[in-house]
Amino acid sequence: MxxxxxxxxxxxxxxxxxxxxxxxxxxxxxxxxxxxxxxxxxxxxxxxxxxxxxxxxxxxxxxxxxxxxxxxxxxxxxxxxxxxxxxxxxxxxxxxxxxxxxxxxxxxxxxxxxxxxxxxxxxxxxxxxxxxxxxxxxxxxxxxxxxxxxxxxxxxxxxxxxxxxxxxxxxxxxxxxxxxxxxxxxxxxxxxxxxxxxxxRGLVYFEVDIRGPRHDLHSGTYGGAVHNPLQVAAEMIAQLHDAQGRVAIPGFYEHVQPLSAEERYELERIPFDEERFLHEEIGAPALWLGELGYSLRERITARPTLEIHGIRGGFVAEGQKTVIPAEATIKLSMRLVPDQDPLEIAHLFEEHIRRIAPPTVRVSVRLLSHAYxxxxxxxxxxxxxxxxxxxxxxxxxxxxxxxxxxxxxxxxxxxxxxxxxxxxxxxxxxxxxxxxxxxxxxxxxxxxxxxxxxxxxxxxxxxxxx
Ligand SMILES: [Zn+2]
The missing domain is CATH 3.40.630.10 (Zn peptidases)
Structure with a gap:
C-alpha cells in the first residue's frame, strides 16, 4: 500500500x-x-x-x-x-x-x-x-x-x-x-x-536634526565665528564608527549573540564569489573591510551595521553661494542582530549623540521606525x-x-x-x-x-x- x-x-x-x-x-x-x-x-x-x-x-x-x-x-x-x-x-x-x-x-x-x-x-x-x-x-x-x-x-x-x-x-x-x-x-x-x-536583521531608522544659527549666514562676515551645522554633521558622523570598522556607540554590541563555531564553519563551506560580488553587483573600486575579524558574508548577514542614508542642508544648486547654513539633517539606520533590542539601541544612540554633540548647536534625534x-x-x-x-x-x-x-x-x-x-x-x-x-x-x-x-x-x- x-x-x-x-x-x-x-x-x-x-x-x-x-x-x-x-x-x-x-x-x-x-x-x-x-x-x-x-x-x-x-x-x-x-x-x-x-x-x-x-x-x-x-x-x-x-x-x-x-x-x-x-x-x-x-x-x-x-x-x-x-x-x-x-x-x-x-x-x-x-x-x-x-x-x-x-x-x-x-x-x-x-x-x-x-x-x-x-x-x-x-x-x-x-x-x-x-x-x-x-x-x-x-x-x-x-x-x-x-x-x-x-x-x-x-x-x-x-x-x-x-x-x-x-x-x-x-x-x-x-x-x-x-x-x-x-x-x-x-x-x-x-x-x-x-x-x-x-x-x-532588525532595524532602527533615525533622523538627526542639527540647528546652529537662527538663519543662514554669510561666510565672509561670520565664517570663523560659527560652528557650521554641516561640519558638525560630518564630525558627528565620523564618531559613529571606530578605526576597526565597529559601530562606536557604547553598549551597541553588548547583547549581540556571538556566531557559533558551527555556523561560521558551515558558512565558509557555502561557495561565495567575492570577485563577482564586487564587480557585478557592487561596481565599487574595492570592498570596504568593515568590521575587522569577520568574513564578508558574516558582515552582510550576521553582524550589525550602521549606514548613513543622506545628509541634507546648505547649498547644492548649480553655481556658488557662500552660505553658512542654519541647519543640517542626517538620515541613518542600523541593522540589528539577536539579541539587540531596537528600543534599547535607540536609547543608546540618543545618549551617544547627546554626548558627542558640541555645545555650539542644538541636536534632536527622531526614531522613524524600528523592527526586531x-x-x-x-x-x-x-x-x-x-x-x-x-x-x-x-x-x-x-x-x-x-x-x-x-x-x-x-x-x-x-x-x-x-x-x-x-x-x-x-x-x-x-x-x-x-x-x-x-x-x-x-x-x-x-x-x-x-x-x-x-x-x-x-x-x-x-x-x-x-
Ligand atoms: Zn513576497
Whole structure:
C-alpha cells in the first residue's frame, strides 16, 4: 500500500493540468496592493483564496479585516492538543508590474514557456503559497485527513510593509496558536540547492536634526565665528564608527549573540564569489573591510551595521553661494542582530549623540521606525522537518543562511506566538522578483508541492516524538 504522502504526490502528478489552471486563475487577478486603482482586484484575490480554501475542505474560512486589505484565514483539524499545528503564512498582494513595456508577455496573462510560468506574483508569492494549499488538498483527497493541524494566514499588505500586522497577530493570538510557522516567500540558494533562512536583521531608522544659527549666514562676515551645522554633521558622523570598522556607540554590541563555531564553519563551506560580488553587483573600486575579524558574508548577514542614508542642508544648486547654513539633517539606520533590542539601541544612540554633540548647536534625534531581529535555532524540530522534507521533495539537503534584510513578520510571529519560523522558499534566484518578467519554474512549483506534502508528514513525526 502507498504511504499517505506518496498517494498525495501521485494525486498531484495526475492532476497537474488542474493545478496549473488554478495557479493561472490566481495569477490573472492583478492584486497590486499598493495601488488604489486595484482595490477591487485585491478584494477578488482575497475572495478567490477564501473560496479555494473552502473548496479544499478547510474550516473557519474568514477574512480578517485590517486598515487596508484583509487577511485570509482558513484551518483544518480538530485542534487535538496531541497533534502538532502548523501555521502557513503567505501574501496575495503583488508588486506593481511597471515598467510594463519591459515584459515579454503581459504581466497578468500568465504564459507558460520552456517549463516556466511568467506572470507578476508567480514566485512572489502566489505560486509559493498555493503550493502549500495544493499540498493540503491532495493530502485530504487521498487520505481524508492531514497528519497535522493546519492553519493558513495569507495577508494582502506585504508589499506595503505589512503595516499593522503585528497588532493583527497580537489580537488573533488564540486563533493563530501553533507549534511552528512556515513561510515560503523566497528561493533556493542556487539553481539546485534549497536554502532555509534562519536569521533576519532588525532595524532602527533615525533622523538627526542639527540647528546652529537662527538663519543662514554669510561666510565672509561670520565664517570663523560659527560652528557650521554641516561640519558638525560630518564630525558627528565620523564618531559613529571606530578605526576597526565597529559601530562606536557604547553598549551597541553588548547583547549581540556571538556566531557559533558551527555556523561560521558551515558558512565558509557555502561557495561565495567575492570577485563577482564586487564587480557585478557592487561596481565599487574595492570592498570596504568593515568590521575587522569577520568574513564578508558574516558582515552582510550576521553582524550589525550602521549606514548613513543622506545628509541634507546648505547649498547644492548649480553655481556658488557662500552660505553658512542654519541647519543640517542626517538620515541613518542600523541593522540589528539577536539579541539587540531596537528600543534599547535607540536609547543608546540618543545618549551617544547627546554626548558627542558640541555645545555650539542644538541636536534632536527622531526614531522613524524600528523592527526586531530574529534567529531561529537550526536544531529546532520544525527546521529539521524542513531539511528532511526538502530532501524528499527535491532530493537535496538545504543550506542554512541568514538574510541581511529585515522581515518584521518573522520576528513578530516568534515574539508573539513563541514558535520557530521555518523560511523554506521554492523559487529560484533568477525569478525576477519585483522586476519585469517575473517567473516560476514549473519544476520548482511541483517540487514545492511535494516538499510541502512531506513537510506535514515530517513535522508530525518530529513534533510528536518530543
Ligand atoms: Zn513576497
Amino acid at each position: 502507498m504511504s499517505s504522502p506518496q498517494a498525495a504526490i501521485e494525486y498531484v502528478m495526475t492532476h497537474q493540468t488542474h493545478y496549473l489552471q488554478k495557479l493561472i486563475e490566481f495569477l490573472r487577478i492583478p492584486s497590486v496592493g499598493t495601488s488604489p486603482a486595484h482595490r477591487a482586484d485585491m478584494e477578488r484575490a482575497a475572495q478567490w483564496l477564501a473560496s479555494f480554501m473552502e473548496y479544499i475542505g478547510l474550516h473557519s474560512v474568514q477574512l480578517i479585516s485590517t486598515d487596508l486589505h484583509p487577511v485570509v484565514y482558513g484551518a483544518w483539524g480538530p485542534e487535538d492538543p496531541e497533534t502538532p499545528t502548523l501555521l502557513v503564512y503567505g501574501h496575495y498582494d503583488v508588486q506593481p508590474a511597471d515598467p510594463e513595456e519591459q515584459w515579454h508577455t503581459p504581466p497578468f496573462e500568465p504564459t507558460i514557456q520552456d517549463g516556466k510560468i511568467y506572470a507578476r506574483g508567480a514566485s512572489d508569492d502566489k505560486g509559493q503559497l498555493l503550493a502549500h494549499l495544493i499540498a493540503a488538498e491532495a493530502y485530504l483527497r487521498t487520505s481524508g485527513k492531514l497528519p497535522i493541524n493546519l492553519k493558513f494566514f495569507i495577508e494582502g499588505q506585504e508589499e506595503c510593509g505589512s503595516t499593522g500586522l503585528e497588532d493583527i497577530i497580537q489580537q488573533h493570538r488564540a486563533l493563530l496558536t501553533c507549534d511552528a510557522v512556515a513561510i515560503s516567500d523566497d528561493g533556493f540558494w542556487d539553481a539546485t540547492t534549497p536554502k532555509i533562512t534562519i536569521g533576519t 531581529p530574529a534567529l531561529i535555532d537550526r536544531h529546532a524540530p520544525a527546521i529539521q522537518a524542513a531539511v528532511e522534507a526538502y530532501h524528499l521533495g527535491f532530493g537535496t539537503r538545504p543550506v542554512f543562511l541568514r538574510t541581511g534584510g529585515t522581515l518584521p513578520v518573522v520576528a513578530d510571529f516568534m515574539r508573539i506566538l513563541q514558535v520557530p519560523v521555518v523560511m523554506m522558499g521554492f523559487g529560484l534566484p533568477d525569478d525576477n522578483l519585483h522586476a519585469p518578467n517575473e517567473k516560476l519554474s514549473l519544476a520548482q512549483f511541483f517540487g514545492g508541492i511535494r516538499t510541502a506534502i512531506h513537510f506535514m508528514e515530517c513535522l508530525a513525526q518530529q513534533l510528536s516524538s518530543l
